[in-house]
Amino acid sequence: MDCRHANLLLLFYRPGSTSELSAEDTSALESHLAACTACAARLKNQQAIDTTIATAINDVPVPGSLADRLKTQVAVYRKLMVRLRVVRFAMAASVLVLLYGAYIAVTRPVLDIPGLADDQDRYWQAPAHTAADWLVTNGLSDTLPEPFDLQLVTFAGRRDLQGVSTQAMRLEGTGRQSAWVYFLRPGDFHLRDAETGQYTSNVAVRVYRDLPGGWIVVVAYTGNNFNAFLRGPGADA
């Protein structure tokens, strides 16, 4: 290696740090520097210059408050992000509520007034036939514990009984006499305290257990005349 070549490589020679030269160039340069006092002096000079400039370049006073201001910036940013998340969550929740409302609006049933009128008319025109159909449809025709007069039926369907949806039938006699006949499944209620008896001066209750299909029938009636809800002798079923 001649001095001109060494002079070129010296520009990129950084002893003590990551070398910018190849291992081969570094080795050749270091051999030359060991033998050439002029180039060694150049290197020494270059290192002195670099140290001087590096020292000067680093001589920048940093404001003492800068770190605190940057951390305040971080805190503000984090608060902003939290608020943004809350707003996004609220917006998402609002969208879900709107979608649910729209779903309900689209899927809720249309009130069928003619159907409603037909149902009521069937009980007015042919209560026994309508009630018998309902009993058959719901598998209850064999569960009637008494020969109820189905001509008195004004309603048959599901009815809420103390929070439990049950099949039920309502019979209306003369005056204000009426009876509710509830068809219960064994698991619907605890029935240990359910006994036949007169529970108020106007209302008596009859409980029938172990009916076909495991059904339990509870009849609550007014008027103190249970026979008023039963078919007379010789009446059609």
Add this chain to the structure above:
Amino acid sequence: MPSPIDANALIDTHYRSLYRYAYRLSGSAADADDLVQETFSKALPRLATLREVERAKAWLFRILRNAYLYRIRNEKRDRYIPVENLDEFSVPESTVPAVDSAVLQEALNELDESFRTPLILFYFEEFSYRDIADQMDLPIGTVMSRLARAKNFLRSKLAPGIENDGLPPR
């Protein structure tokens, strides 16, 4: 997704070097302050993308430089003196006396950013040529050439008598 890197720890580790870099780039304490704050304001939303804390320094320096370049995008380049004739590969014989920080800054201000940045990174944070090339998206040969020219210019400004035309690179 939250970043595994704590923002306050990042500030404690890097704010000083970022400020010095910004100051030497811009030549102004106020601009340096703004640039560092801008750097962190841009870094915070993207902190989750930074998976390796070892890369944080180069990442932050790059953000700062981009912010600086955006600021000076309309700056007229003819404010810098041409340097076509500067000897790229000379090692000065003379030494540089102790350098005043303000005088150094005046010399840096005369350099185009494309020469100033590699010079600052080389002296200031001991970035390797490869690191500087990555920062500036330049081939390493270009970085070495610019750095050699910039170093010679700086030496000529700080130690008059060195044989070159005294003109800064651009």
